[in-house]
Every structure is written in C-alpha cells, then in structure tokens.
Amino acid sequence: xxxxxxxxxxxxxxxxxxxxxxxxxxxxxxxxxxxxxxxxxxxxxxxxxxxxxxxxxxxxxxxxxxxxxxxxxxxxxxxxxxxxxxxxxxxxxxxxxxxxxxxxxxxxxxxxxxxxxxxxxxxxxxxxxxxxxxxxxxxxxxxxxxxxxxxxxxxxxxxxxxxxxxxxxxxxxxxxxxxxxxxxxxxxxxxxxxxxxxxxxxxxxxxxxxxxxxxxxxxxxxxxxxxxxxxxxxxxxxxxxxxxxxxxxxx
Amino acid sequence: xxxxxxxxxxxxxxxxxxxxxxxxxxxxxxxxxxxxxxxxxxxxxxxxxxxxxxxxxxxxxxxxxxxxxxxxxxxxxxxxxxxxxxxxxxxxxxxxxxxxxxxxxxxxxxxxxxxxxxxxxxxxxxxxxxxxxxxxxxxxxxxxxxxxxxxxxxxxxxxxxxxxxxxxxxxxxxxxxxxxxxxxxxxxxxxxxxxxxxxxxxxxxxxxxxxxxxxxxxxxxxxxxxxxxxxxxxxxxxxxxxxxxxxxxxxxxxxxxxxxxxxxxxx
Numbered sequence: 366x367x368x369x370x371x372x373x374x375x376x377x378x379x380x381x382x383x384x385x386x387x388x389x390x391x392x393x394x395x396x397x398x399x400x401x402x403x404x405x406x407x408x409x410x411x412x413x414x415x416x417x418x419x420x421x422x423x424x425x426x427x428x429x430x431x432x433x434x435x436x437x438x439x440x441x442x443x444x445x446x447x448x449x450x451x452x453x454x455x456x457x458x459x460x461x462x463x464x465x466x467x468x469x470x471x472x473x474x475x476x477x478x479x480x481x482x483x484x485x486x487x488x489x490x491x492x493x494x495x496x497x498x499x500x501x502x503x504x505x506x507x508x509x510x511x512x513x514x515x516x517x518x519x520x521x522x523x524x525x526x527x528x529x530x531x532x533x534x535x536x537x538x539x540x541x542x543x544x545x546x547x548x549x550x551x552x553x554x555x556x557x558x559x560x561x562x563x564x565x566x567x568x569x570x571x572x573x574x575x576x577x578x579x580x581x582x583x584x585x586x587x588x589x590x591x592x593x594x595x596x597x598x599x600x601x602x603x604x605x606x607x608x609x610x611x612x613x614x615x616x
Numbered sequence: 617x618x619x620x621x622x623x624x625x626x627x628x629x630x631x632x633x634x635x636x637x638x639x640x641x642x643x644x645x646x647x648x649x650x651x652x653x654x655x656x657x658x659x660x661x662x663x664x665x666x667x668x669x670x671x672x673x674x675x676x677x678x679x680x681x682x683x684x685x686x687x688x689x690x691x692x693x694x695x696x697x698x699x700x701x702x703x704x705x706x707x708x709x710x711x712x713x714x715x716x717x718x719x720x721x722x723x724x725x726x727x728x729x730x731x732x733x734x735x736x737x738x739x740x741x742x743x744x745x746x747x748x749x750x751x752x753x754x755x756x757x758x759x760x761x762x763x764x765x766x767x768x769x770x771x772x773x774x775x776x777x778x779x780x781x782x783x784x785x786x787x788x789x790x791x792x793x794x795x796x797x798x799x800x801x802x803x804x805x806x807x808x809x810x811x812x813x814x815x816x817x818x819x820x821x822x823x824x825x826x827x828x829x830x831x832x833x834x835x836x837x838x839x840x841x842x843x844x845x846x847x848x849x850x851x852x853x854x855x856x857x858x859x860x861x862x863x864x865x866x867x868x869x870x871x872x873x874x875x876x877x878x879x880x881x882x883x
Contacts, residue, residue, distance in 0.1 A: 417769075421773060422769055422772060422773055441772050442773075442774060442775020443775075445773050445774055446770070448766060448770075450766060452764070452767050452770050454788070455865060456788040456791075456863065465771075465774070465784065468784075469771065469774045469775060469776045469780050497865045499865075499868070500868055500869070517774055
C-alpha cells in the first residue's frame, strides 16, 4: 500500500510480541477523517496493546502506523489517548490540565490557557477553569479529559473505555453529549470498549477483536448516521446489530 | 455546629496543657520534688524574662546553624533523590549507604564532628545536614517512584521530555512527602544544633545550657528547654504555612464533604 493513503489513521499489519508471546497479530484498521470507529472485544484481546502501539508508547514488533499517510510508527507526540481513569493531575486547575499538551509542545502557560479556554463552552465546562479536578463530578472530569485529548491530537483521539467507570445514568448523558460534541468538532476517534451497546450507539464502524493473540475478526458498519442516534438503542435495528455481535463474540 | 466542633477541638489540648502546668505547680509548691531540682513554672518564666536578651543572642547562633544546615541538607537530599530516580546505578549504589548512615546515632557522631571540625559553626552544620538528609531523600524518592505510571505514559504519548515528565508529574507528586519530611526535619535540626553546641562551642542555646547547668541554675535550664520547644513548634508551623502556599489544591473542598459528614454523625 502506498503512503499516499487518504485515511486519517491507518494501521498496517501491526503485530506486538512480548518475549515469545504474541499479544496482537496483523491488525489492520483504517479510519477516515471525522469517523468514529470502535474496537470491541473481551478483556485480554489486546485492545490496549494496540492503542499503545498507535500512540507510540510501544514500538510494534511488526507493521506500521500511518497518520495522514505519514509513517509515525513508534514515535510519540502525534496521537493522544484517554483512559477510564481521567488522569487529570490533582495539583493543576482544570484549565492547566486541559492545556497541558499545549504546554508540552512548548506553548507558554498563558497561551495554553487562552487556547484551552476557547473550547470550554463547547465541551460544557464553562466556569470550571480555576477549579481543581477533585471539585468536579466524574462526568465533568471525563469531559475535561476529552478536551485535553482533543487539544493535543491532530484531530485524532484514542479512547480506551473512557466512560466505563461512570454510572448508567451519567453514562447515558455523556453518550448523548459526546455525539453532539463529535458532530461539532469533527474529531476522528478510535474507541475501545467491551460494552456492545456503547459501541453500536456511538460508532460508524465496529471492529470486533478476539484473542489470543488479538486479531480483528469482523467489521460491522452501522448504517444509521450518528446524528440520528437519539433513542437508537430502543430500535429493532439496534437489537439486530446487538444479536449479530453477540453471536460473533460467542463463537 | 461546625464552629462549635472546631472550638471544642481546640479546648481539649488547652485543658490538658493547663492540667500539666497545674500538676507541675503543685509538685514544686508543696515541695514534693525539691525546688532546686524542679523550679516552679513562675520561676521558669522569671528566669526566661531575666535572661531574655542573653537567650536571644544565643538563639540567633542556634537558628543560623539550623537554617544553614537544614537548607544544605534539604538541597543535598533533594538532589540525591533526583539523581537516584534518574539513574538506577546511583540508586543501587547509594541507597544502602544512606540507610546505613541512619543506623549511626547522632549522639554518637556529634563528638567526633566536634573533634574533626572544631568549635565553630562547621560541626553543627554538618550534623544537621546528616540529620535532615535522610527523611528528605527517602520521602522525595518515594514520591518520585510512586508517580502514576499511566499519567507518565500519557505525557509520553504527548511527546513530553524527561524534564517535562519530572516537572509536571514526578515533582508535584513528591511534594507531600517532601513537606512531611521537612516537618520532621526542622524539629530535629534544632535539637541537633543544640546537641552539637553542648559538646563544644562558643555560643548557642546548647552552650548556654551547659553553662547554666554547671551553675545549677535549673530555672534557667527549664527556660531554655521551653525556648527550644517553642522554636521547634514555630518552625514546624512555618513549614505548614509554606506547604499550604505551595500546594493550594489541598485547600479546596470536594463537592461532597466526607469529613464534615463524619463529624455530623459523630456529634
């Protein structure tokens, strides 16, 4: 495949071994600009290992990572991620937490704050600039963590089960909010989850991973556009997808 | 409700201190312990007032030694922790030695220091450096090492340099340990300075102490003991103030105040 690829983010045959053990094998995914793609799989299927390869924390044993067609395999500083743990630093205010990636890129503190604060309203965080993380609820903290991820990435975000620690009601709200924000900011997202409902509700496409070693077995496209997913989880179509996915996972 | 709680929190130690003072007064008033051995609280206060300026001039020397020694010990301790965190061979080589030095009691090494470095400021400062070094180096190193690995990885993914990871994760993570180390340290430092002065010197509270001891002026002895504990308390308090200044995030309240809820249940 040429480096003239038009995909925003692409992995080509990523394989990761630790010693003798192969954790993931031949993972090839492609994500287009503004697309939201989920990696769905049980724990231990190597989803997080793949993330670490994409973000550059790990140098994969084989394969390449392409961002806008450029080879970024094994290099950090291009793609950031967000975990279930919000990883907001308790000793920094929300604006400084959110602006941290900009600071790391060499921006001054004032500039970073200014640029971060431009997005606070969009992310429903207005008024929290000067607060510390412990003063915010779990849902708000995840929003702040998402804004940080967004400010860092070249419009690509990796999200590793970001909402799985939230209670059902907060989760429902944040899903709705997330779909709204995604629409506005046109972020390209790779989303790890083991929650089938969440995957169907939020994704354009779903890659289903099975282990071990972790490999991609199926790719499912959700036909209903993301903008029309209000109450989608109560429709027959949703249930059909769910049945299909459960069938695959049970194989 | 909260206010009365805070008030009663303060009243208990106040009562206990008052009780000890009363007991002390009674012991010397009824001469249960002979007066030359245990001066009364009043005599102690009188001795303190009578020798106030002399005490202050000695205090100046002791405080100077304490401040210099503590600053040096803290800096050396902090830098060693940075070195040991950054470079594993340094950790492996230095850590056992640092622990080993702590098994040597300060009381045992102080006379040697006086012998080696004379009667001036040097042996006092060296002793304080030895005393301060350990709690700082161990605390700070623990703080560096207990930094959240996921947070470090997140910063790495953002392309952070080693220095940036230190600046944004490791250093702030070590601050609570640093301050608890410093709090222990300042109190020990004063005692260390006094101890070294005891063993030989020209000025300082320890020197004053040996002089009044030789003249059996126990009231003055008590006065200087009190001065030393008051100074230690003030230094500990100063560290707390500094900590509050340096760690403002510790001062904010959480949305659900668990501590207050506990108080209500108890009350």
